[in-house]
Amino acid sequence: MSMKSKKIYGKDCLTRKVLAAFFASSLCCAPVFAAESDVADEVTDNAVNDLGATVVTAERIPTERMDTPANVTVITAKEIAANHYATVGEAVEHVNGVTVTRMGGQQQEFVMLNGDTRVLILVDGERVNNDQGSVFGRASADLRMIPSMKNIRRIEIVKGGGSALYGSDAVGGVINIITKKGVKNETTVDLSTGSWKTHSLELTNQGTDGNYSWFVTGAMTNGGNFDYNYKGTGYKMDSSDYRNRSFSLRLDGKIDDRSSAHIYYGHRSVNAAQYSTTGASSSSRGKLTEVFNNVSGSYRFKEGTTAPGFLRVFSNYKTATDGTKFDTHLWGVDYQNGWQLDANNVLIAGAEWHKSDSSNNASGYNGRKITNKALYVQDTMKLGKLSFVPGVRIDHHSMFGTHWTPKTALNYRPDEATQFYASWGRVFKAPTADDLYTYSVNTSMWGTFITEGNPSLQPETGWTATVGVNHKFNDKTSMGLSYFQSELKDAIAWPQISLNRWKATNINREKRRGIELSFQQRLDDAWSYDLAYSYIRTEKDTGAGAGYVWENGNSQPNGYRIGLHYVKGPWKANVLGRIGSGLDETRYVNDNYAIWDFNVSYDIKENLTTYFRINNFTDEEYYTRAASYGSYYPGTGRFYQIGLTCSF
Numbered sequence: 161m162s163m164k165s166k167k168i169y170g171k172d173c174l175t176r177k178v179l180a181a182f183f184a185s186s187l188c189c190a191p192v193f194a195a196e197s198d199v200a201d202e203v204t205d206n207a208v209n210d211l212g213a214t215v216v217t218a219e220r221i222p223t224e225r226m227d228t229p230a231n232v233t234v235i236t237a238k239e240i241a242a243n244h245y246a247t248v249g250e251a252v253e254h255v256n257g258v259t260v261t262r263m264g265g266q267q268q269e270f271v272m273l274n275g276d277t278r279v280l281i282l283v284d285g286e287r288v289n290n291d292q293g294s295v296f297g298r299a300s301a302d303l304r305m306i307p308s309m310k311n312i313r314r315i316e317i318v319k320g321g322g323s324a325l326y327g328s329d330a331v332g333g334v335i336n337i338i339t340k341k342g343v344k345n346e347t348t349v350d351l352s353t354g355s356w357k358t359h360s361l362e363l364t365n366q367g368t369d370g371n372y373s374w375f376v377t378g379a380m381t382n383g384g385n386f387d388y389n390y391k392g393t394g395y396k397m398d399s400s401d402y403r404n405r406s407f408s409l410r411l412d413g414k415i416d417d418r419s420s421a422h423i424y425y426g427h428r429s430v431n432a433a434q435y436s437t438t439g440a441s442s443s444s445r446g447k448l449t450e451v452f453n454n455v456s457g458s459y460r461f462k463e464g465t466t467a468p469g470f471l472r473v474f475s476n477y478k479t480a481t482d483g484t485k486f487d488t489h490l491w492g493v494d495y496q497n498g499w500q501l502d503a504n505n506v507l508i509a510g511a512e513w514h515k516s517d518s519s520n521n522a523s524g525y526n527g528r529k530i531t532n533k534a535l536y537v538q539d540t541m542k543l544g545k546l547s548f549v550p551g552v553r554i555d556h557h558s559m560f561g562t563h564w565t566p567k568t569a570l571n572y573r574p575d576e577a578t579q580f581y582a583s584w585g586r587v588f589k590a591p592t593a594d595d596l597y598t599y600s601v602n603t604s605m606w607g608t609f610i611t612e613g614n615p616s617l618q619p620e621t622g623w624t625a626t627v628g629v630n631h632k633f634n635d636k637t638s639m640g641l642s643y644f645q646s647e648l649k650d651a652i653a654w655p656q657i658s659l660n661r662w663k664a665t666n667i668n669r670e671k672r673r674g675i676e677l678s679f680q681q682r683l684d685d686a687w688s689y690d691l692a693y694s695y696i697r698t699e700k701d702t703g704a705g706a707g708y709v710w711e712n713g714n715s716q717p718n719g720y721r722i723g724l725h726y727v728k729g730p731w732k733a734n735v736l737g738r739i740g741s742g743l744d745e746t747r748y749v750n751d752n753y754a755i756w757d758f759n760v761s762y763d764i765k766e767n768l769t770t771y772f773r774i775n776n777f778t779d780e781e782y783y784t785r786a787a788s789y790g791s792y793y794p795g796t797g798r799f800y801q802i803g804l805t806c807s808f
Contacts, residue, residue, distance in 0.1 A: 255721070770804050
């Protein structure tokens with residue numbers, strides 16, 4: 161342990177004793193109980209507004225959505241296929257309270273939940289965030305690292321702090337991308353072409369053989385320079401072309417009725433131009449090349465019961481070149497066990513060991529190693545119509561010592577159609593390697609700009625709270641209402657400390673609060689719609705008597721979501737609206753935007769489907785990232801795509 165951790169957090173012997181006690185108790189008790197199932201692969205394709213869906217992310221065990229004390233949204237494979245989403249970012253940005261910022265020639269996607277970029281991204285429950293943060297806020301996971309949408313069974317979005325169970329990066333919430341298991345022998349080909357010389361070919365193959373199954377995807381996507389709208393006039397964005405390649409493989413083997421083995425490998429490579437614009441004129445910022453290689457192996461036990469168990473080892477590697485090379489490697493071991501103590505009491509406990517190794521040639525640091533060890537325990541107790549869920553996590557960071565992050569949650573169901581929930585938890589977010597060690601000098605037509613990290617940074621700590629209600633009026637109509645609030649001490653920001661110089665700094669406090677309201681209704685067997693509104697406010701106390709400053713760094717302080725859906729016979733059609741208002745015009749050019757997408761598909765026969773979609777069909781001018789150095793990063797203009805999907 162470093163001198164800093166000894167000085168602030170005490171000795172390491174307590175952590176070692178707790179680790180030893182935990183493993184001793186789990187090894188002794190594990191054979192006595194029987195408990196997990198690959199619930200993510202066995203649940204039905206519930207609609208996104210189905211409050212009866214089973215979810216696994218919020219409590220790390222399978223629970224009915226109405227029994228889960230959290231703000232949870234589910235996007236199913238059925239919904240992904242119906243809307244022909246090309247990326248995870250496209251899918252999640254249509255969820256209430258979620259925004260996605262695109263960078264790197266539109267080839268990087270960073271998500272905000274509740275206006276916060278500190279979001280944990282999981283694939284089958286495995287952490288894929290790395291220790292090199294992006295230049296966009298506190299995010300450290302690019303959604304574009306996910307190789308394919310074709311192998312996603314469901315996406316679970318949990319808004320609100322999840323540090324007690326998931327640790328660092330889960331301040332704003334958690335997104336768990338659950339992949340498909342092979343269930344039949346089938347090959348699928350998806351061919352598409354569209355605006356800006358965009359062409360895509362994607363192949364998938366799945367199958368089973370006795371106790372084994374596989375699901376494989378491979379894709380090639382090319383795109384040319386895109387168009388954007390500026391003050392009513394369309395322009396071509398210079399050097400915004402890209403070439404993407406991806407591959408994924410999932411293998412599953414059944415060991416017995418209660419256990420199985422699982423292997424996953426995901427690869428994606430990106431070669432894209434970067435750009436910026438001052439309005440009518442655009443400029444290239446050089447090429448961005450990225451390679452992601454993520455691999456994991458899991459042993460899953462106690463399947464098909466209420467208390468999951470698994471042992472996972474994983475290795476995630478990312479390398480990128482943006483004028484200079486930087487890379488990061490995260491590997492680790494995760495373990496979780498669970499016990500059904502009685503009919504109304506489920507206990508889970510787990511341990512994690514994660515180590516990252518990061519280098520950034522532009523900033524002059526190499527081989528910066530950061531290790532985090534963690535224990536967590538949670539008890540779900542049902543007391544009649546009330547559920548009480550206490551839990552605690554202990555993180556021991558190699559640079560910042562030991563942190564305890566407790567949580568507590570309540571869920572009350574006065575009847576089968578109504579849910580009231582509340583949760584409160586402490587949070588902990590350690591600085592990334594880039595936060596600590598970055599030092600870059602960039603020269604452009606506007607001058608020389610210096611960005612530097614700060615080795616003296618302290619971790620961000622604080623709390624989050626959420627309260628909400630969900631209600632089903634009948635089988636066709638439901639609604640939800642939630643309120644959240646969070647407060648971080650020593651929040652990390654990158655203020656301008658002098659002319660053309662920015663430095664990572666701990667500010668006094670950062671506060672967020674907001675509300676969400678959603679309503680869904682099925683009108684008949686063919687038509688349904690959904691409406692949603694969210695309000696998010698961020699305040700920062702920068703210290704030195706400045707007081708709290710309202711920050712409009714969110715691309716939708718007032719956000720609206722509108723969806724109209726039609727399904728009848730071989731036809732499917734969707735109209736999707738994303739509206740934002742209350743933006744700072746000095747940073748986003750416009751104070752509001754309204755983006756409308758449309759898609760339609762027709763099943764020519766059982767295994768042959770053609771589809772057509774238009775994104776931003778009003779050709780709206782909008783900006784996905786606030787102004788930086790006097791330049792802007794516009795969203796794409798009107799985009800057409802036509803495609804054909806064939807299975808055999």
